[in-house]
Amino acid sequence: MPQRFDSLPRDHRHAPTLTLAASQIRQRDEPPSGLDARELAPHVWLTVPQAAARAQCGRKSIYDAVKAGRLRAARVGIRALRFRPEWVDAWLEATTTRSNVAGRVES
Numbered sequence: 001m002p003q004r005f006d007s008l009p010r011d012h013r014h015a016p017t018l019t020l021a022a023s024q025i026r027q028r029d030e031p032p033s034g035l036d037a038r039e040l041a042p043h044v045w046l047t048v049p050q051a052a053a054r055a056q057c058g059r060k061s062i063y064d065a066v067k068a069g070r071l072r073a074a075r076v077g078i079r080a081l082r083f084r085p086e087w088v089d090a091w092l093e094a095t096t097t098r099s100n101v102a103g104r105v106e107s
Contacts, residue, residue, distance in 0.1 A: 024091050033107070043063070044084070044085060045074070045082040045083065045084065046082065046083045046085060046088065047080075047081075047082065047083075048062050048063070048081055048083075049104075050083075051083040051088050054085060054089075055088050055091070055092055062081075062083075065091060068083060070091060070094070071083070071087065071088070072084075072087040072090075073087070073092040
């Protein structure tokens with residue numbers, strides 16, 4: 001025979017107890033007062049669309065550069081890639097060319 005609601009301990013009959021526990025967990029996970037969440041994060045990670053926006057290029061260019069080993073990337077799981085902004089900047093710097101006044105590319 002199933003247990004009746006009245007036979008459960010008092011703590012299990014009242015939802016406010018669970019709500020209080022959830023709010024306590026939320027408070028514990030928040031950064032200490034006076035600290036910004038960005039200060040706690042050691043690095044900012046960009047997704048492929050964000051990296052493409054930073055480099056002002058298409059997503060395919062990002063994937064191609066990673067595949068060719070020209071752009072450093074961190075793999076999250078099997079498919080997801082993440083980039084640090086300085087990696088994208090270094091890739092752009094490495095692929096820049098100097099041009100002379102006439103607009104010709106110098107090697």
